[in-house]
């Protein structure tokens with residue numbers, strides 16, 4: 586039986602935090618909120634505890650975990666060398682940024698999946714911060730979903746995947762950002778973005794001008810450097826098709842009607858201005874089309890809602906691949922297993 590305990594971010598009940606931290610220190614798993622998505626946490630210095638994460642998520646053993654810290658001091662023991670130039674990025678911490686360094690000897694094999702680097706994130710969520718600080722150990726945490734499913738952005742979505750598998754979920758409401766952290770590899774000469782997130786390529790370039798995108802993010806036929814990026818991911822039960830461009834909305838409308846004639850249950854993911862024309866369909870809104878932060882906030886929960894509506898096909902409107910749109914499309918492409926179509930002007 587999984588216990589779900591509600592916490593108020595602005596008035597955190599330390600008794601609940603202590604209980605959760607004790608579980609972590611005993612080598613158990615606790616799911617907790619972060620500003621990006623919910624994490625499935627274990628003591629990051631306890632190899633056996635980290636192995637439980639792989640089992641609970643059905644996660645492939647070659648996919649390394651992120652260690653979450655509660656202050657910059659924690660970082661020193663975990664990594665081998667920090668370059669002077671890397672320190673400019675610390676001003677983005679705490680926040681939705683994961684940095685990859687050469688690992689120290691302290692790090693268990695299950696965290697790095699056998700590699701010589703370790704991913705570190707200093708989350709800004711206050712509940713996450715209290716949990717890590719109270720457990721007094723870095724917390725290893727991937728997103729708290731079964732591998733391959735959309736990441737959970739609220740406690741109910743974690744519960745759906747993890748009920749009876751883990752002892753505790755800390756419920757801090759909806760994750761604000763909604764897509765996972767930007768993963769930036771600092772372990773080689775040139776900093777490389779392995780996974781785009783709230784911090785975009787364009788934004789990071791202002792701080793570290795030589796940053797580049799992993800080749801796989803530019804050319805889909807290249808194998809990603811980050812192990813987690815090569816798997817099927819963020820997938821709803823139904824097949825999903827994404828359409829982008831000036832003509833996308835009308836194209837989706839016509840296609841939706843032809844599926845409907847064939848008695849398909851059609852799910853539509855579109856913007857607020859499409860709500861009216863799709864009133865006869867299972868429609869979920871991404872919000873205003875000029876507000877990509879709302880889109881990233883609702884994307885994963887919308888995919889899970891489509892599952893609950895039990896639709897046969899999902900037709901979704903995508904966005905231009907720059908700034909936050911690049912991070913969002915990175916997820917949507919995977920949800921749709923690459924079925925992304927450009928209609929008219931990009």
Ligand code: TXA
Pocket residue numbers: 619621622623624625648649650651683685697700702703704706726727728729764765766767768779780810811812813814
């Ligand atoms: O926002 C987030 O990052 C969330 C919250 C819970 O912090 N966590 C998260 O973890 O998304 P996960 O495990 O679902 O995704 C971590 C990604 C995977 O693609 C993994 O392969 C990659 O980071 N990664 C972890 N360690 C790595 C390493 N040493 N080298 C390269 N990639 C690494």
Ligand code: MG
Pocket residue numbers: 727728736
């Ligand atoms: Mg994940």
